[in-house]
Each structure stands twice: as C-alpha cells, then as structure tokens.
Amino acid sequence: MTPVSDRVLVSTKKGLFTADRGPAGWSVSGVSFLGENVTLAYVDPRDGGWFAALNLGHFGVKLKFSPDAGKTWEDRAVPAYPDGEVVGTADGKPPQPATLKLIWALESGAATQPGRLWAGTLPGGLFRSDDGSRSWELVRGLWDRPERMHWMGGGADHPGIHSILRDPRDPNVLRVAVSCGGAWISTDGGTAREVGTGMHADYLPPELRLDPVAQDPHIMRHCPAAPDRLWIQHHNGVFKSADGARTWAHVPNAAPSGFGFAVAVHPTDPDTAWFVPATKDERRVPVDGKLVVSRTRDGGASFEGLREGLPTEPAYDIVYRHALAIDGTGERLAFGSTTGGVWLTEDGGDRSVDGPLRERRGRRSRTRRPAGQAAAVEQPQQPHRERCQVQPRERPQERPHRPRPLHHVKLRRPRPHQCVGETLALAPLLLHVQVQHV
Amino acid sequence: MPTVVVAPAIARWLTAEPGSSVGERTCVVSGDTVREVLDALFAAYPMLRGYVVDERGALRHHVVALVDGVAVADKTRLAEPVAADAEVYLCQALSGG
Numbered sequence: 001m002t003p004v005s006d007r008v009l010v011s012t013k014k015g016l017f018t019a020d021r022g023p024a025g026w027s028v029s030g031v032s033f034l035g036e037n038v039t040l041a042y043v044d045p046r047d048g049g050w051f052a053a054l055n056l057g058h059f060g061v062k063l064k065f066s067p068d069a070g071k072t073w074e075d076r077a078v079p080a081y082p083d084g085e086v087v088g089t090a091d092g093k094p095p096q097p098a099t100l101k102l103i104w105a106l107e108s109g110a111a112t113q114p115g116r117l118w119a120g121t122l123p124g125g126l127f128r129s130d131d132g133s134r135s136w137e138l139v140r141g142l143w144d145r146p147e148r149m150h151w152m153g154g155g156a157d158h159p160g161i162h163s164i165l166r167d168p169r170d171p172n173v174l175r176v177a178v179s180c181g182g183a184w185i186s187t188d189g190g191t192a193r194e195v196g197t198g199m200h201a202d203y204l205p206p207e208l209r210l211d212p213v214a215q216d217p218h219i220m221r222h223c224p225a226a227p228d229r230l231w232i233q234h235h236n237g238v239f240k241s242a243d244g245a246r247t248w249a250h251v252p253n254a255a256p257s258g259f260g261f262a263v264a265v266h267p268t269d270p271d272t273a274w275f276v277p278a279t280k281d282e283r284r285v286p287v288d289g290k291l292v293v294s295r296t297r298d299g300g301a302s303f304e305g306l307r308e309g310l311p312t313e314p315a316y317d318i319v320y321r322h323a324l325a326i327d328g329t330g331e332r333l334a335f336g337s338t339t340g341g342v343w344l345t346e347d348g349g350d351r352s353v354d355g356p357l358r359e360r361r362g363r364r365s366r367t368r369r370p371a372g373q374a375a376a377v378e379q380p381q382q383p384h385r386e387r388c389q390v391q392p393r394e395r396p397q398e399r400p401h402r403p404r405p406l407h408h409v410k411l412r413r414p415r416p417h418q419c420v421g422e423t424l425a426l427a428p429l430l431l432h433v434q435v436q437h438v
Numbered sequence: 439m440p441t442v443v444v445a446p447a448i449a450r451w452l453t454a455e456p457g458s459s460v461g462e463r464t465c466v467v468s469g470d471t472v473r474e475v476l477d478a479l480f481a482a483y484p485m486l487r488g489y490v491v492d493e494r495g496a497l498r499h500h501v502v503a504l505v506d507g508v509a510v511a512d513k514t515r516l517a518e519p520v521a522a523d524a525e526v527y528l529c530q531a532l533s534g535g
Contacts, residue, residue: 057500058500059501060489099493100492255508
C-alpha cells in the first residue's frame with residue numbers, strides 16, 4: 001500500500017475542512033464544525049478514526065471523535081487538571097490554578113496499545129488515555145518535576161506541550177517539547193524524565209540562555225524511520241539532534257533566516273527537512289515579504305528556498321508550528337498560513353512548472369475554498385508496523401516524472417470579481433496544518 | 439422551584455446541529471443555591487456541564503449566571519441562595535465583543 005496522502009484535513013477558526021486529491025487536482029470535499037474554532041485534527045493511524053479538538057472560547061475546550069471520516073462526530077472527554085494543581089508563570093506572578101486552556105498535541109499509542117492516546121495541553125500537562133479518550137489521566141512524571149514551575153508561556157499566558165513523539169521502536173519512549181520548557185524524554189511511558197541540552201536562547205538574560213528548561217522549541221519533529229534524528233524549529237533558530245533529543249546542535253546555516261515556527265522531516269531521510277521561516281522574532285513576516293519554504297537535504301549544511309507557486313507579490317503570511325506537514329512519501333507537503341492560505345506540493349517542494357500558483361485560474365475554478373486554520377493530510381490506513389518501513393512510492397516507468405506545482409486550495413483573499421459565496425469566507429488565521437503518518 | 443433559563447448561545451450546544459438557531463431553553467429544577475440549581479440542570483442535561491463550568495466546577499470565565507437579574511459574584515463557590523420563585527439566567531458574557 002502506498003503511503004501517499006490523497007487527503008488533507010484543514011483545521012481552521014471556521015471549521016474543519018477536508019481537501020481531497022482527485023484527477024483534476026485538490027478540492028474541498030467536506031466541512032465539519034462550520035463556524036467553530038478547530039485547533040487540531042488528528043487521524044489515529046491504528047484505525048483511521050478522526051479526532052478534532054475545538055476551542056469554543058467562552059464555553060471551553062472540546063474533543064470530538066469521528067469513526068467515519070467526518071460523517072458523524074461524538075463527544076469525547078477532555079483532559080481535566082486535578083483539584084489543587086497550579087501552574088507557574090516564571091515571571092514573578094503568583095501560581096494560578098491549572099485548568100485546561102487548549103489541547104495542543106495528540107499522539108496515538110502503538111498498535112499494541114489499543115485505546116491509548118497522549119494529549120499535550122496548555123497549561124503544560126501531558127495526559128494519557130487508555131480508553132480512546134473517554135477518560136484522561138494527568139501524567140504525573142512530568143507534571144511533578146520541580147522544573148515545571150519554571151516553564152513560561154510562549155505567546156500565551158501559560159506554557160504548553162505542542163509536540164509528542166512516540167518512538168516507533170518502543171512505545172514507552174516519548175519525546176515531548178514545551179513552549180517554553182525545553183525538550184523532554186521519557187523511557188518508561190511518561191514517568192522518568194530527562195531534559196535535552198544544547199539549545200540556547202540568546203534573547204534571555206545570560207544566566208538563562210543555556211538553561212535547558214528555559215528553551216522555547218516551537219515544534220519538534222523526528223524522522224519516523226530514524227527516530228533518534230530530530231529537528232526543532234526553536235524561537236532562537238534551528239536545532240537538530242542525533243541521539244534521541246538528549247543533545248541538540250545549532251544549525252547556523254538555516255536560510256533565509258533561522259526564525260520560524262514549523263518544521264517537517266522527511267519520513268525516511270533524516271537529513272531532509274522543511275521550514276517556513278520568518279524574518280525574526282521581532283518582525284514576524286517573511287524575509288523581504290516573500291513567502292518561501294526552506295529545505296535542507298544535507299542535514300542542515302545548506303538550505304534552498306522553494307518559491308515556485310508561492311505568492312510573487314509581497315506576502316506577510318506566517319506559518320504556525322502545526323501548520324506544516326509531510327506525508328509518508330516525503331513528496332506531498334502541505335502548509336497553511338495566518339492569512340488563511342493553504343499550499344500543497346506533490347514533489348517535496350521541487351517545482352519547475354511555470355507560473356505563480358495564484359494565477360492558475362483554471363485550477364481555481366475547480367476548487368472550492370475552505371476557511372482555514374489547520375490542515376492535515378490523511379494517508380491510507382496501514383498496519384502500524386509499516387509506519388517505519390515506508391518505502392518511496394514507485395513511479396510508473398511509462399510516466400516520466402513531472403514536478404507538480406503547489407496547489408493553492410484556498411485563496412488568501414477573494415479577488416474583486418469573485419463570488420464570496422463561491423469562495424467560502426476564509427478564516428483569517430490558519431494555525432494547524434498536519435500531514436498524518438500511518 | 440427555581441427556573442433556569444439557558445440563553446440561546448449556550449442552548450444551541452444541546453442540538454444535534456450546534457450551528458443552527460435555537461431559542462432559550464427553560465427548565466424548572468430544584469435547589470436552594472446556585473450550585474444546587476446548576477447541578478440539577480446538569481443532571482437533566484449532562485453535556486451542558488462542560489460548557490457552563492470548568493473542571494473545577496467554577497463558572498467559566500466568560501459565562502455569567504444572573505439570579506433575578508443580579509450577576510452571581512462568587513463564580514467559584516456559587517453559594518448564593520436561590521428563592522423558590524427565582525429565575526436563574528445563564529448566558530455568555532459579552533467580553534471581547
């Protein structure tokens with residue numbers, strides 16, 4: 001079975017949209033929770049079930065589950081912090097009661113652990129479910145570490161766990177990243193923990209710059225076929241690890257800048273990773289107003305800018321930490337931006353097709369546009385054990401490779417003569433794009 | 439027994455299609471305090487609990503309960519008395535526009 005993804009789930013502030021790859025290209029095929037703020041979509045690789053996390057603002061965080069690819073949804077429990085638990089602020093303010101603010105990460109257990117799910121949350125709790133999210137338990141091993149009270153919010157009032165990576169070789173090995181609280185490792189299912197070292201934060205006072213607990217890894221991703229090889233897009237630059245997140249090395253050649261939120265790692269080649277950089281933390285716009293995907297294929301020694309199909313006019317899109325994803329082939333990459341744009345490539349970002357994407361009017365006419373906050377690409381269901389044995393997709397010999405363009409499945413803004421009803425009013429903020437591995 | 443009125447913005451979550459327009463939902467329940475009244479309401483509509491209170495049982499930050507038009511001041515304890523002929527109105531705060 002091929003690991004190629006023909007479906008993208010786009011979680012947006014205006015609902016969860018599904019885009020499918022058909023003979024004519026990508027088009028929006030469905031929407032759930034229209035008008036609601038969907039902050040995360042996750043496809044369980046064990047059974048293909050869909051999870052959607054919603055933040056309803058006034059009415060709290062909700063978790064929904066669909067056993068039938070979005071046709072029907074049922075309520076599931078959300079993680080709950082036990083009475084008396086508090087969260088620190090690390091900036092002098094007194095600790096505050098810990099209550100659920102956001103589900104920021106979901107990760108399945110192994111195929112041998114039916115029903116197990118991990119959830120990363122704001123304000124900093126890692127939760128485990130062993131009944132498919134019908135109930136949750138706070139993982140005390142990390143929560144009770146004294147260092148946790150020194151975690152800080154990064155762009156939010158509270159710290160949050162945004163990355164949970166289960167080692168495909170050993171389901172008891174978890175790697176978790178926190179903004180702002182560093183990268184943590186558990187080798188026994190969440191109890192014992194150590195924090196990775198080697199990252200640095202030049203924006204902090206000198207005595208804190210090397211403190212592993214003060215680091216702000218915006219996102220952490222591993223190579224599924226080589227889980228000891230990880231990449232982090234940090235607030236202070238790009239870092240990589242070759243020893244399972246225990247030590248980290250700065251990647252100084254990241255270009256056109258080292259600042260950004262997202263990283264995607266090739267499923268079988270740990271030296272290949274993609275980023276969508278911004279100028280710097282004080283100026284969160286693309287360098288020179290040019291949206292670009294940055295790719296390294298040599299472990300960070302060099303980077304190339306992939307611009308074909310991306311806006312040629314000044315663009316001020318920012319791609320958040322969960323909004324860049326790769327499929328099981330390493331060819332289909334999807335990302336979404338804060339302006340509501342979604343782009344996809346089917347060749348890992350190589351593009352030789354002429355013409356900017358937004359001028360591809362013929363394609364647009366076949367494309368209904370979603371509103372956008374988050375996107376995920378769903379892959380065909382496979383046995384879990386195949387997850388780390390993904391082979392590159394074979395191309396038919398009679399069809400020579402033709403690099404395909406990025407497909408802009410959602411307009412960044414309606415054009416003057418377009419029917420708004422046709423375009424579906426676009427959400428202004430796309431927070432989460434994710435390609436699912438199965 | 440007190441009457442609880444659930445504003446449309448909250449009552450809509452009780453429908454199969456939460457985005458559809460619904461009106462207020464009125465429920466007559468037992469209880470002598472705001473807490474008791476809400477617990478009785480949640481017994482009738484269990485899924486409402488997570489929309490109205492957080493995991494600590496406190497009224498959500500942007501949800502307000504008014505007893506005969508007076509906003510409940512202590513959103514954590516919810517110990518204000520509720521008369522037998524009182525109306526408790528649950529609605530979303532308009533903070534944020």
